[in-house]
Amino acid sequence: MRAVLCHAFGPPESLTLEDVDAPVPKPGEVLVDVHAAALNFPDVLMIEGKYQSQPPFPFAPGGELSGTVAALGEGVTDLQLGQAVFGGVGSGAFVEQAAIAANRLRVKPDSMTFAQAAGISTTYGTSYHALKQRAALQPGETLLVLGAAGGVGLAAVELGKAMGARVIAAASNDEKLAVARAAGADELINYADGELKDKVKALTDGKGADVIYDPVGGDLFDQCMRCINWNGRVLVIGFTGGYIPKVPINLILLKGCQVVGVFYGSFSAREPAVNEENFGQVLRWFETGTLKPLVGARYPMEEYAAALRCLSERRAIGKVVLEIRP
Numbered sequence: 670m671r672a673v674l675c676h677a678f679g680p681p682e683s684l685t686l687e688d689v690d691a692p693v694p695k696p697g698e699v700l701v702d703v704h705a706a707a708l709n710f711p712d713v714l715m716i717e718g719k720y721q722s723q724p725p726f727p728f729a730p731g732g733e734l735s736g737t738v739a740a741l742g743e744g745v746t747d748l749q750l751g752q753a754v755f756g757g758v759g760s761g762a763f764v765e766q767a768a769i770a771a772n773r774l775r776v777k778p779d780s781m782t783f784a785q786a787a788g789i790s791t792t793y794g795t796s797y798h799a800l801k802q803r804a805a806l807q808p809g810e811t812l813l814v815l816g817a818a819g820g821v822g823l824a825a826v827e828l829g830k831a832m833g834a835r836v837i838a839a840a841s842n843d844e845k846l847a848v849a850r851a852a853g854a855d856e857l858i859n860y861a862d863g864e865l866k867d868k869v870k871a872l873t874d875g876k877g878a879d880v881i882y883d884p885v886g887g888d889l890f891d892q893c894m895r896c897i898n899w900n901g902r903v904l905v906i907g908f909t910g911g912y913i914p915k916v917p918i919n920l921i922l923l924k925g926c927q928v929v930g931v932f933y934g935s936f937s938a939r940e941p942a943v944n945e946e947n948f949g950q951v952l953r954w955f956e957t958g959t960l961k962p963l964v965g966a967r968y969p970m971e972e973y974a975a976a977l978r979c980l981s982e983r984r985a986i987g988k989v990v991l992e993i994r995p
Contacts, residue, residue, distance in 0.1 A: 673763035673973045674727040678718035681977035684730070686970070692768035694742035699771045701754060706762035707733040707788035708989040709820060710884075710909050713981045715760060724760045730977070731762025731991065734769075735777060735786035745771045753777040757790035759934070763973060765993055772941075775948065778956065785962040788820065788988035793951045793960070794944065795906065795933040796824040796882070800832060801947065802936070803929045804880045804902045808833030813869055813878035815885045815893070817854065818845030818986045821906060823963060825882045826852045828951075831959050834880070837872060839865060841983070848963070848986050865889060869896040877924075882906060890914040894921075894928075901926040909983060963987030969995065 670691045673684050694700045712730045714720040735755035738748050748754065748771055756774040761767055777786045800806040812829040816822040817838035829836040830853040838849035839858040846857040858868045869878055877898040883890060887910025893903055894917055903926060908914075916928055937944040954960045965987030968976040972991075979989050 670765040671970065672729050672765070673731075673970070674729055675716045676727045678716065681713075681716065681974035681981070684716065684973060686973070691766045694740055694745075694768045696743040697745060697770055697772075698742040698768045699738055699745055699748055699754070699774060700740035700742075701734065701736040701767050701769055701774070702739045703734050703736040703762065703765055703767055703993045704783040705735050705787035706731040706991045706993055707784075707791070707820075708976055708980050708985075708991065709733065709791050710907060710980060712760075713977055716977070729761045729763045730973075731764075732759055733757050733787050733790045734762040734767060735783045736767075736994075739766065742768075742771070747771065748774065748776075753783070753786075755783075755786035755790065757794065757937070762787075763970070763991060763993075775952075778952065781955065781962075782964075784964045784967060784988075784990045784992070787990055788964065789824075789951070789955075789962050791933065792820040792824040792988065793828070793962070794937065794948060795821050795931065796828050797947045797951055798933055798936050798944070799882060799904045799906060799931040800825065800828055800880070802943070803931050804904055806832050806834055806880050809835070810879035811835045811837065811873055811898070812880045812882065813837045813839060813893075813896070814849075814854075814882045815839050815860075815889055816909060817849040819884065819909070819983075820985065820988045821884050822882070823849065823852055823987055824960075826854050827960050829882075830854075831954055837869065837878065839869075845986060848965075852961070852963070860889065863888075866892040866896040873898070877901060880904065885910040886914050887911055888914070891917065894924075894926075897924055897926045899925050903928045905930050964990050966990070967992050
């Protein structure tokens, strides 16, 4: 089978597409014929050696996938041969076949494409956990979403609306904002001019947002701290802006706000039952048409470097998907 492998830290172009032996599922595992693999920003950090956890070399990037069950390991009884499945795997999705623990997979709804299914585990899982467990977002509250046209940001816009919030979508250009508007955002902010704080306050009668969803970090984080409402919650999702900002703790005191970390990987491992409840709701909203996962770019397996560049250069709108079996 073919696999995209990282043998040493470096840019996307340093990865190689190789022929390797197909894995054999161990007890409790399932062999999946991979149809699609979705990209997330941690994939970029992982191949550069900048992520908080690193698999041993050589490894295949890609934290999410979808496909069909090709073989069952000993003891697996809740999945069947030929069944369409999807799930988050941490790394190892840029391959034609993957051996995955059965409890990390879910059955794909018939109405969901393989490309959509590949890209919902991390984005919707992260965003729903952030808004429900970490922020306790309430109907009628104002939610500000940065990076609102990216994978997790667009999911946060949709989920915020589904949870009854007033959603302000913020992004770096008008094309991205149009996508957020189509996903249900009530208000739009282009923060390319550096005026995020003032624009948020203008839309909230000077109060600021009740919840801020920030996957960008960098300079924008400081502005988030200055436009959060009293008793507000600033959600730290990630740092696609390029560097990790410092927290001005005087503002936490003055605004009576919370700065809340969101680490979906640890949450899903530590609280699997709650995670399953979350995802059950996500899938119900998908079936009713409330959530419409957007696949913004598709690349063939051979163009893995271009797919990763799309993400690292912040050009992604919705999910970027590598089509392993088009």
